[in-house]
Amino acid sequence: MPLEEMSKFFENRLEGYEEHMISNVIGYKEACVKLPTLISSRCERLLDLGCGTGLELENVFKAFSHIQVTGIDLTQSMLDKLQDKYKGKSLQLICGSYFDVELATESFDCAISFQTMHHFSHEAKIGLYKKICNSLKPKGMYIECDYMVETQEEEDYFYREYYRFMKDMAVSNEEFYHYDTPCTLGNQIKMLKEAGFIKVDKVFKMDHTVMIIAVKLAPFL
Numbered sequence: 001m002p003l004e005e006m007s008k009f010f011e012n013r014l015e016g017y018e019e020h021m022i023s024n025v026i027g028y029k030e031a032c033v034k035l036p037t038l039i040s041s042r043c044e045r046l047l048d049l050g051c052g053t054g055l056e057l058e059n060v061f062k063a064f065s066h067i068q069v070t071g072i073d074l075t076q077s078m079l080d081k082l083q084d085k086y087k088g089k090s091l092q093l094i095c096g097s098y099f100d101v102e103l104a105t106e107s108f109d110c111a112i113s114f115q116t117m118h119h120f121s122h123e124a125k126i127g128l129y130k131k132i133c134n135s136l137k138p139k140g141m142y143i144e145c146d147y148m149v150e151t152q153e154e155e156d157y158f159y160r161e162y163y164r165f166m167k168d169m170a171v172s173n174e175e176f177y178h179y180d181t182p183c184t185l186g187n188q189i190k191m192l193k194e195a196g197f198i199k200v201d202k203v204f205k206m207d208h209t210v211m212i213i214a215v216k217l218a219p220f221l
């Protein structure tokens with residue numbers, strides 16, 4: 001089956017998307033409940049990469065009613081739904097790729113990404129993580145919740161299949177097509193450290209849903 005272009009994939013599944021995440025992705029609901037407990041009470045500006053319809057923001061807004069959220073997503077229809085759901089909230093929504101959107105230096109207290117990073121190469125993710133790290137204030141943190149695999153063999157299998165599909169479709173690696181290429185927790189931690197985060201810890205795991213916190217500076221600084 002040919003792969004679908006990334007934003008088309010999500011556009012075509014908008015109806016029923018949230019129900020699918022809540023009912024079928026084991027650990028997703030629980031990770032959303034945990035998220036606000038990990039965010040510092042002093043957090044004023046939050047960056048949400050691949051925010052989609054903002055399902056992960058529901059509990060954040062309950063705990064931080066005045067938080068300012070910048071959300072970036074490739075799919076306009078997902079952003080439209082987010083805007084509709086959170087009327088009256090402080091939202092800046094940007095339709096574009098988080099690989100391309102410029103992020104001002106030291107401008108966010110916290111950055112999050114939920115279920116969006118499992119589509120890219122290590123190289124692309126390290127570049128993006130550097131950009132995220134640079135956009136965080138000195139005491140800022142990045143929280144990633146994503147689909148991860150247990151072994152290197154599984155990770156290698158998914159990347160191999162992805163590159164095979166892309167080759168068969170004669171699509172360049174610069175274009176975004178939807179195919180899951182989850183990484184191991186160990187590789188995720190390595191990538192985040194290589195990008196400049198000082199401390200990276202797993203804080204939640206249920207089935208294949210894993211949450212990591214990456215801190216920009218050592219906590220005692």
Ligand SMILES: C[S@@+](CC[C@H](N)C(=O)[O-])C[C@H]1O[C@@H](n2cnc3c(N)ncnc32)[C@H](O)[C@@H]1O
Binds near residue numbers: 006049
């Ligand atoms: C599985 S959804 C997750 C949405 C939301 N974070 C959630 O937890 O419900 C993945 C989202 O990532 C977005 N996405 C994928 N690649 C992207 C990119 N390069 N830049 C911005 N958004 C991207 C898709 O458009 C989609 O809305």
